[in-house]
Amino acid sequence: MEYAKQLVQVLGHFERLKAVDVSGIEPSSHAFDVTNVWADDVVRPGLTVADALRNALSQRDHMVVVPKVVE
């Protein structure tokens, strides 16, 4: 309930944006117009399996173990 009260207060504050005239304004997802950055499609050395799994709490045979999903 504490969250609900706080979130309602913040969302109420957000309502202020409704006062802005945004007609004809393009949205910005970034500050700079950098789009379509491509990388060469080549294989490069990456993490070893051991390093990639180093922080997994439960693992077996190079795989992460999770609780049973399908009965």
Next chain:
Amino acid sequence: MSSDLHFCTITDLSAQLAAKELSATDLMSAVIARTRAVEPRVHAFNSCDEANALTQAAASDARRDDGQSLGPLDGIPIALKDVIAVTGQPLTASSKMLEDFVSPYDATVTTKLKNAGAVLWGRANCDEFAMGSSTENSAFGPTGNPWDVTRVPGGSSGGSAAALAAGEAIAALGSDTGGSIRQPAALCGVVGLKPTYGLVSRYGLIAYASSLDQIGPFARTVEDAAIVLGAIAGHDERDSTSFKTDIPNYRAELATRRGPWKLGIPKEYFAEGLDPEIGAAVEKAIAFYKSQGCEIREVSLPHTQYCLDTYYIIATAEASSNLARYDGIRYGHRSKNAKDVVDLYFQSRAEGFGAEVKRRLILGTYVLSSGYYDAYYLRAQKVRTLIRRDFLNAYREVDALITPTSPIPAFKIGEKSDPLAMYLCDIYTIGVNLAGLPAISVPCGFTKSNLPIGVQLIGQPFQEANLLAIAHAYERAHEWSAKTPNL
């Protein structure tokens, strides 16, 4: 400058190291001794690896003995905010979620600092996942402000700022999404620089809000900040938002750019809510520039009043997406109480995240949800366009803007329990992130209670050399940076 090694600048120490008047090992030992003495009161670090740091320092000394010194950062202890990856070292984001996480790789800034010979020292405390303005949101306890340990150091990079101010590091890196470098720099009396979005690679930085996050330096002086920025800036193909631009020698440029400059004062930044002592200190800084022949103009950033809402919609939306990866499966906290795999997600996140992170994830998910997306997220992105336009319009008339960094000095730990009141701490810093601009906070005085005050200079995109030169002109004529706290 202080005669204590731990309060010296990179500039001073690198000269002593080069002249063999000092070894990197002795310097690191002095910083370790200082850290041991003050850390119980400050708690700037989540972890520090003394043996590892001394090994790095010994390697630096060996390089120098072989005539292979890597430059001014070789042997300098630099603290990293605990959201920047260092191979084999803990990386927690000050969250229970990543309490036992060990980084399997280096961030690009880490690699660059290693290549410059810096001694990476200490993972600095911060607000959990960099969400906050006081470092109180850390799962591992708050950091004390070295000027008054009962007060906050600011945030989210509060540990980085406090470590530097307390003499537990010679420089530090933080990340700045809405003011998280500049505001703690102001509250702790050090220099903090948020570079232009895209100047410094974010590869290996734990993501909070990807279109706003930027890594930058904390330093005792503007010159030191220029040295660290020079080491970490530059295009990186592993960060697709990293910008291809020439990196000047920022330190050398300080001597060549001497103004006078045209400086703009955004009238909206001197409105109600600004602490009068801070207002007076910033006015004095403005008067200084005027006395140096700079032209001072009032400018208007008419959408300033919408920055806070725009920021908290965009940042929480991006955070809700970025933090979806913490699911308790591949790494991070995994609940022991889950009934099945779906419950594992719920329980792991409920147990692993703190209150402020949960608030922001709920908000972010809400503003992106169908039915509310247009009203909140899309509208905020459009207002962001207008905010950016305000700044670019101002830059037709002036070279840089000058404002307070924070509306208030360091406040008491526990004083602000209302989230909205805490969000207002960022009122002068968030517009810069929304517009992707570079900005620096420089010490400009103290309150009557001896708490530091910072002035913020906001520059044009990728014009860090100019911004640093403007800041340097002020700093050179004042003694604020030489003051150190009595701890």
